[in-house]
Amino acid sequence: MSGCVAKACPSFEKSHLWAEYWKDYGDEPEPQNFTFITAFVRHVIELKATGRAEELPATFDLIEDFIVRGDSYVHNLAIVGFLEDLQNDNLHQGGTTHQMFEEYLHALSIWWWEELNWFWAAKGNLGASGRVRPSGMPDPCTDPRLRSPGWA
Numbered sequence: 001m002s003g004c005v006a007k008a009c010p011s012f013e014k015s016h017l018w019a020e021y022w023k024d025y026g027d028e029p030e031p032q033n034f035t036f037i038t039a040f041v042r043h044v045i046e047l048k049a050t051g052r053a054e055e056l057p058a059t060f061d062l063i064e065d066f067i068v069r070g071d072s073y074v075h076n077l078a079i080v081g082f083l084e085d086l087q088n089d090n091l092h093q094g095g096t097t098h099q100m101f102e103e104y105l106h107a108l109s110i111w112w113w114e115e116l117n118w119f120w121a122a123k124g125n126l127g128a129s130g131r132v133r134p135s136g137m138p139d140p141c142t143d144p145r146l147r148s149p150g151w152a
Contacts, residue, residue, distance in 0.1 A: 008059050087113070
């Protein structure tokens, strides 16, 4: 996981957030991937806040790839880890808002981004909005790869 992220966004590997994560969790027997993704989101926000957006297209390419090709865990990590954290305005700084990142989203990321908005507006279970899905996207209500506790 960390290798893929570092390849897409090399500045993260050199950041204080990367160092803090490994200091705090490097000795854990199991990787703390959701904590790692939160640190990564904070770094992505820092990049945007400081006008260093060059790595953002590759970052969002990676997130889209996680959604498209990842197993259930990686798929969920991209959605309820990365995208949901990015929508959390409490993590934003330097005048950034989550809307500033919408330009980097791809087809499935956009769909899940909007689905998260729908979910947090208390309209129903995540993945069950019934909205039109992008071409080729499996139905999150019936695809066993996408099934997760608490989802539709």
